[in-house]
Amino acid sequence: MKPLTYPLAALGRVTLGFLAMVGRVSIFAGQSLGHIVRPPFYPREFLNALLHIGYFSLPVVGLTAIFTGAALALQIYSGGQRFSAEAVVPQIVAIGMVRELGPVLVGLMIAARVTSSIAAEVATMKVTEQIDALVTLSTHPMKYLTAPRVLAAILVVPALVGIGDIIGIMGGYIVGTKQLGFAPGAYLTNTWNFLETADIVSSLVKGAVFGFIAAVMGCYHGMNSGRGAQGVGRATKTSVEAAAVLILAANFLLTSFFFAT
């Protein structure tokens, strides 16, 4: 090979590698969905996953949302003052939280908390031969490990997003009424009247998609981890990076789908 073609060969290798990975992840995601609807089912694993992904994520989701909503209210008020539009704080906080910040921040928090935890757990199971043990015990690892987690994430992350939206709006409400001088009743009325069904639906759909991405990335990288502690560490890191990037990309696509005119 001529030296001149080296960069092209390298580019080709990277492109092929990337496309192969996209293919593998897509097949894995499809298989995960297939295993969700085909028996046998593992309700105990599913309930565990619901608890870990949903209930135990509430504190971090709540704290993230309340501080974001509060900061958003301050930003909109101070920015709005430049053209005498400070009165729109309730409406913009509501639309900002429900359409964008609620789903994205919850999605990223889930990626940080849940994707990493799933990847580390599954990768450790692989390294310690627990996944091989599942197979020898006539249990399909994707049915037992992946399907319950993915289904739980699809169902519970929208609920977390909804809770995050409400807490975020309440963060804005607290700052608006205690610090910026808004009347409590008027703040809530303006918030409620401004939101449309499409805003809420888009928020919940984003939550389901982000939950799916977070769980699939955790399981995929865990199941395909390398050997030893380094393999587990790399799988965990890569899963969080991939989940975060895919969540942001999916957010753009879903926003385009719901709101681009």
Next chain:
Amino acid sequence: MIELTNVHKGFGPKQVLAGVNLTIPRGESMVVIGGSGTGKSVLLKCILGLMTQDSGTITLDGEDTSQVERDAFLARFGMLFQGGALFDSLSVWQNVAFRLLRGSLARPKTEAREIAIEKLRRVGLTPDVADLFPAELSGGMQKRVGLARAIAAEPEIIFFDEPTTGLDPIMSGVINDLIREIVVEMGATAMTITHDMSSVRVIADKVAMLHAGKVQWTGPVGDMDSSGDPYLTQFISGSAEGPIEAVR
């Protein structure tokens, strides 16, 4: 009977199994020995279908293992993994009764727990261990729990992967004796992978030595010391001098 015919398996340029031919008769205890990296675990995983051989055939009672119905096939096996491979999130009894709590062999929870405690007792563990988690057990206890899990569903065939690795000599002796007793008691076909010669002498009816991806020697355990095979003799004596290179 398990029969391997001309089994090959490679990883990239490295050929780990290069034409393995081996027969494990029903009800016999075969121990496969060989140096580290000679493909003993790969051989075992190929039989179980955890890995697929590149070529060659593996049959169980005359049926090609790649063609059989997986659940029914695996239901005939029990396996003790090298590190125990116990599920961290489940208690000891739930680990032991894993197969009895789900799938085709599922039984009511109370019955499964009773069987698990009985199997724990069989491997020398008291019932108070049942509700502990694997992380709370010593290495020897984890091996015993792994052994109890392997025999919980009374399989016809049991595989033991390095059953004494990481254990002190006394605990190794206990595990070796347990394996021998259980295999005889259950009349099971057993295949053990080890490089611990004390295990070989206790567990084996027959021995096969893997070297360079092939079965270098096979025969009854009683013939091992007088085999005259230089590879086997060097392996048994643990000498650095001989046809097996010390640096691999």
